[in-house]
Amino acid sequence: MNGWGLAWRWLKRDLTAGELTIMAIALVVAIAAMSSVGFFTDRVGRALQSEADQLLAADLVLNADQPIAADFLAEADRRGLMRGATATFPSMAQTADNAQLVTVKAVSTSYPLRGDIRLLQKGSEAKVSGGPAPGTIWADQRLFSSLGLKPGDTLKLGDKAFTLGPILAREPDGAMDLYNFIPRAMFNDADLPATGLIQPGSRVRYRLLLAGDRDQVTAMREWLKPRLQRGQRLEDVREARPEINTSLNRAERFLRLSALISVFMAAAAIALAARRYVERHLDAVALLHTMGLTQGNIIGLFLRQYSLMAVLSISAGIGLGWLTQFGLAHLLAGMFETTLPPAGPLPALSGAAVGLVLLFGFCLPPLLRLKGVSPLRVLRRDATPAGNAPLAFGLGLAALAGLIYWQAGDTTLAGLALAGLAGTVALATLAAWCLVWITPKLPLPGQLGWRFGLANVARRRGLSVAQIVSLSLGLMALMLLTVVRNDLLSAWDKSVPVDAPNRFAINIQPEQRAGILAEFKRAGLPEPVFGPMIRARLHSIAGKPVVADKYPDERARRLAEREFNLSWGGSLRNDNRLVAGVPLSDNTPAWSLEEGLAQRLGIKLGDELAFTIDGQVFKAPVTSLRRVDWDSFRVNFFVVGNRALLESQPASFVSSFYLPDAQRTFSTELSRQFPNITVIDVSVILREVRGVLDRVLSAVEVVFAFSLAAGIVVLYAATLATHDERKREAAILRTLGASGKTVRQAASAELLLVGGLAGLLAAAAALGIGAGASQQLFELPARISWWLLPFGLISGALAARLAAAPLLARVLKTPPLRALR
Numbered sequence: 001m002n003g004w005g006l007a008w009r010w011l012k013r014d015l016t017a018g019e020l021t022i023m024a025i026a027l028v029v030a031i032a033a034m035s036s037v038g039f040f041t042d043r044v045g046r047a048l049q050s051e052a053d054q055l056l057a058a059d060l061v062l063n064a065d066q067p068i069a070a071d072f073l074a075e076a077d078r079r080g081l082m083r084g085a086t087a088t089f090p091s092m093a094q095t096a097d098n099a100q101l102v103t104v105k106a107v108s109t110s111y112p113l114r115g116d117i118r119l120l121q122k123g124s125e126a127k128v129s130g131g132p133a134p135g136t137i138w139a140d141q142r143l144f145s146s147l148g149l150k151p152g153d154t155l156k157l158g159d160k161a162f163t164l165g166p167i168l169a170r171e172p173d174g175a176m177d178l179y180n181f182i183p184r185a186m187f188n189d190a191d192l193p194a195t196g197l198i199q200p201g202s203r204v205r206y207r208l209l210l211a212g213d214r215d216q217v218t219a220m221r222e223w224l225k226p227r228l229q230r231g232q233r234l235e236d237v238r239e240a241r242p243e244i245n246t247s248l249n250r251a252e253r254f255l256r257l258s259a260l261i262s263v264f265m266a267a268a269a270i271a272l273a274a275r276r277y278v279e280r281h282l283d284a285v286a287l288l289h290t291m292g293l294t295q296g297n298i299i300g301l302f303l304r305q306y307s308l309m310a311v312l313s314i315s316a317g318i319g320l321g322w323l324t325q326f327g328l329a330h331l332l333a334g335m336f337e338t339t340l341p342p343a344g345p346l347p348a349l350s351g352a353a354v355g356l357v358l359l360f361g362f363c364l365p366p367l368l369r370l371k372g373v374s375p376l377r378v379l380r381r382d383a384t385p386a387g388n389a390p391l392a393f394g395l396g397l398a399a400l401a402g403l404i405y406w407q408a409g410d411t412t413l414a415g416l417a418l419a420g421l422a423g424t425v426a427l428a429t430l431a432a433w434c435l436v437w438i439t440p441k442l443p444l445p446g447q448l449g450w451r452f453g454l455a456n457v458a459r460r461r462g463l464s465v466a467q468i469v470s471l472s473l474g475l476m477a478l479m480l481l482t483v484v485r486n487d488l489l490s491a492w493d494k495s496v497p498v499d500a501p502n503r504f505a506i507n508i509q510p511e512q513r514a515g516i517l518a519e520f521k522r523a524g525l526p527e528p529v530f531g532p533m534i535r536a537r538l539h540s541i542a543g544k545p546v547v548a549d550k551y552p553d554e555r556a557r558r559l560a561e562r563e564f565n566l567s568w569g570g571s572l573r574n575d576n577r578l579v580a581g582v583p584l585s586d587n588t589p590a591w592s593l594e595e596g597l598a599q600r601l602g603i604k605l606g607d608e609l610a611f612t613i614d615g616q617v618f619k620a621p622v623t624s625l626r627r628v629d630w631d632s633f634r635v636n637f638f639v640v641g642n643r644a645l646l647e648s649q650p651a652s653f654v655s656s657f658y659l660p661d662a663q664r665t666f667s668t669e670l671s672r673q674f675p676n677i678t679v680i681d682v683s684v685i686l687r688e689v690r691g692v693l694d695r696v697l698s699a700v701e702v703v704f705a706f707s708l709a710a711g712i713v714v715l716y717a718a719t720l721a722t723h724d725e726r727k728r729e730a731a732i733l734r735t736l737g738a739s740g741k742t743v744r745q746a747a748s749a750e751l752l753l754v755g756g757l758a759g760l761l762a763a764a765a766a767l768g769i770g771a772g773a774s775q776q777l778f779e780l781p782a783r784i785s786w787w788l789l790p791f792g793l794i795s796g797a798l799a800a801r802l803a804a805a806p807l808l809a810r811v812l813k814t815p816p817l818r819a820l821r
Contacts, residue, residue: 003297007304014305023273023363024313030266031317031355032324038347039325046341056235057112057173058084058209059217062224065231068208075223076208079216084110084209085189086173091197093143093185094156100146102139103182104157104197105171106189107131113211115172125169134188137162140169142681143183146668155185158195162187233558261480264421266358267400268470274363278370285373295371302367306359314355318348354403361399420769421473428472428761432465435757468758475762475796479788480769500633501656503667504680506533508653512674519673520657523666528655531635534566534646536611536618541603556600565654566611567637568646572626575634581605581624589620589645594628594638611639613649620645752797759796763788 014020062068068085076083085108093102111131118125119138132138137155144167149155153164168186198204210220224234281302288298325343404421405414505528508516513530520527538546538560548560572578584592591609603609603622610619620641628636635656659666667679767788 003300004304004308007301007308010301011305011308020277020305020309023270023277024309026266026269026273027309027313027355027359028317028320030263030270030358031314031351032320033266034263034354035318035321035347035351036324037321038350039321039343042343042347043325043341046343056209057086057115057171058211059114060210060221061235062208062210063233063235064206064208065204067206072208072224072227076210076220079212079220081210081212081216081220082110082113083211084108084113086111086207086209087189087192087198087204088207089197089204090182091157093139093147093183095147095149095153098147100143101182102143103184105184105186106192107186108189111209112172113209117168117172118170119165120167120169132165132186132188134190135163136165137185137187138165138168139185140183141167143185146183157185157187158197160191160195162191233555263354263358263400263403264473264476266354267362267403268473270358271362272467272470274366277363278366281370282373285370289373298370299367302370306363306367310356310359313359314352317355318351321351322348357399357403361403416769416772420765420772423768424472424476424761424765425469427765428469428758429465431757431761432468435468435753439753467754468761471755471758471796471800472761472765475759475792475799476765476769479762479766479792499658501658502633502681503659504635504654504656505670505677506652506654506680507677508655508674510651510653512677513653516655516670516674516677519670523663525657525659525663525666528657529635530653530655531569531637532567532646532651533637533654534568534613534649534651536564536566536613538564539610539612539617541601541609542607551601553600559597559601564611564639565637566613566639566641566646568641568643573634575629575636577627577629579625579627581622583624584640584642586643588642589618590623590642591620591645592624592626592640593622594636595625596628597638598622598625609639618645748801751800755800756793756797759792759794759799760789761792762796763792766792 011020015024062072073083087106089104090101091104092099093104109130116127116129117131117138118127120126120141137157139149139155143149147155149164151164151166155162155164168184171184171186192198210217212220221234228234285298288301293301400421401418404417505516508530517527540546546560548557551557551560569584572583579595581592584590593603593609598604605622605625607622608619609622610617612618618641626640630636633656635654667681671677671679767785
């Protein structure tokens with residue numbers, strides 16, 4: 001108890017006198033930054049997932065080509081899950097004078113479990129919580145227009161006549177349906193038997209919709225997986241659409257990256273604060289030795305003090321982070337269609353763990369230096385123990401590396417962050433030692449203050465290297481946040497441009513291309529690009545026949561069973577990137593595969609693939625793998641052959657194009673002129689993707705803005721670590737007769753040189769990490785802004801000088817005698 005009591009008294013004294021103030025502030029700010037980003041990220045992630053789940057109308061969907069088994073329904077009820085059901089199929093909708101092919105969806109009374117249905121009534125959209133009543137059918141605007149209908153008319157499906165209700169403006173999972181390119185209609189599944197539409201052989205997709213809390217849904221998913229039969233698959237929003245999956249993955253990585261940047265800055269600040277703390281306690285430890293305390297007693301006293309400070313700092317940091325995330329949530333109150341759900345407890349535990357690792361990972365190694373303090377230091381100030389910089393540096397980086405790997409939650413992100421950290425530290429250390437070595441050989445300016453300041457860089461070698469490395473890390477993080485981030489977000493936003501293709505035209509015959517181009521020209525629309533498409537089935541891989549049942553992964557089995565749309569061509573578009581192999585040539589038969597397909601089916605470069613086309617087998621080796629930007633909404637293919645292999649085969653053509661709302665009738669006119677062409681409207685999918693993307697970008701902006709503010713505070717705390725050295729130095733200079741101007745010049749020269757080099761190194765590191773993040777994390781084209789290098793040099797010098805301005809003013813006001821004592 002006495003040990004804890006003494007530690008508590010020392011802690012209060014040091015906090016009051018400023019001994020631990022810097023370290024405590026750095027720790028509180030770091031924990032607040034981490035926990036607030038964690039709390040807010042957790043809330044945003046839950047909200048984004050909730051809104052994305054609305055695209056399924058559920059949390060989990062079982063999709064099947066046969067009615068759902070009764071034992072599946074019973075298990076969902078036993079687990080307390082909400083459930084609903086839909087049955088979707090194409091059919092003919094008839095009026096007295098006309099007929100139209102439609103996608104029909106029969107829905108249960110509980111549909112939808114997530115999201116809402118919107119009906120167009122009196123010129124505005126109205127939300128409704130359930131589907132149509134028995135005997136009523138809702139249809140979208142396309143069906144109303146094509147058949148000249150109005151609410152209250154009679155529409156017949158099979159043997160059942162329905163009363164037409166309001167216009168169906170939006171159904172939550174409409175964008176996920178494969179048949180959303182034709183008019184849609186919805187009715188109550190109680191009327192399904194009366195229609196007589198479901199017959200043996202009918203093409204019906206049955207969906208069991210499930211919703212509940214996360215643990216319940218996860219448990220149900222695991223229960224269902226081993227019981228799935230052929231024709232059944234589980235869907236969540238990530239598996240249903242690659243476009244949505246891409247946006248959510250990028251969002252998660254952006255938000256995680258912001259948390260890792262906070263870790264970078266906190267580590268730099270606490271490392272410098274720990275060094276200052278130990279330096280200022282060498283005399284006190286020597287005095288304790290003279291009073292009979294052993295090394296174990298002294299180290300234990302400091303560990304108790306650290307533990308008490310950790311409890312206070314973690315509590316304050318988590319509390320501040322908790323309050324801050326409410327402010328962030330308030331700023332985004334109108335961004336989400338649903339209220340941001342409350343955060344879970346994990347970010348608080350995560351913030352506490354981060355605080356402990358940062359504190360003890362960067363404070364314990366310097367603390368070990370106190371073991372070598374001799375009682376002789378009480379009489380001789382030069383009896384200073386040797387530093388353990390390599391040990392402190394190595395252990396600190398090991399702690400930071402562990403934190404990064406833990407916080408990343410993603411191997412690629414962790415690898416990039418660790419490589420960026422190691423590269424920045426190595427580059428900054430090498431450059432700092434080069435500067436220390438070359439500074440004495442530089443011609444010094446005539447003014448005493450500038451000469452003394454530049455000479456200080458070499459005189460205090462260890463401190464100069466530590467300052468440059470720490471400032472490089474902090475400035476790199478800030479530049480990555482403020483400058484390179486803009487390039488990343490801009491590239492992401494442009495990946496789904498406003499004029500992204502929202503229509504697909506399929507089944508175009510070769511002789512119709514000229515006529516279609518003429519129609520586009522007459523309508524004032526950009527000419528579309530046609531891609532050849534050939535239907536084929538995968539026959540063998542590397543000489544082995546393809547057997548779907550041999551694949552343990554259900555999605556791989558579906559790919560092995562499906563018919564492929566093959567295309568041919570040589571040149572790569574900007575939404576396809578070669579990741580392995582060589583481009584296709586015109587003369588040598590070869591295949592190019594999308595990398596995800598190759599991984600899932602176990603296909604490697606050089607494997608011979610055989611496809612069956614109209615009974616003929618076409619064989620060729622795989623010579624390249626491509627990464628496809630699926631959210632570009634342009635026509636893309638999993639498998640592409642070269643001209644020599646496929647050009648002679650009969651093919652239809654497919655194209656995609658952007659159709660403004662003002663010209664939406666163009667697609668109808670095109671279909672009438674070319675009846676064999678099917679025009680698919682994907683504007684619903686595109687609208688959903690852009691909606692998710694816009695909300696994600698706004699969330700990222702706010703999270704990064706907070707991280708930027710936290711980084712500035714932490715960087716300022718790192719600047720405070722050199723306060724004692726500068727105060728003693730200024731006192732000596734003023735005692736020797738130097739003026740305040742000379743002292744200010746000396747500090748400015750050193751800070752400008754150190755800050756300029758740190759800024760230049762930080763800019764180079766930020767460019768490298770930003771380029772790597774663009775390609776490896778977010779699958780976006782790398783954009784390198786070379787102007788960042790001179791900007792980093794200038795801004796680093798100015799930032800170091802301005803950050804120290806308040807401290808320098810305080811130093812100049814301190815009487816020299818007081819500073820020396």
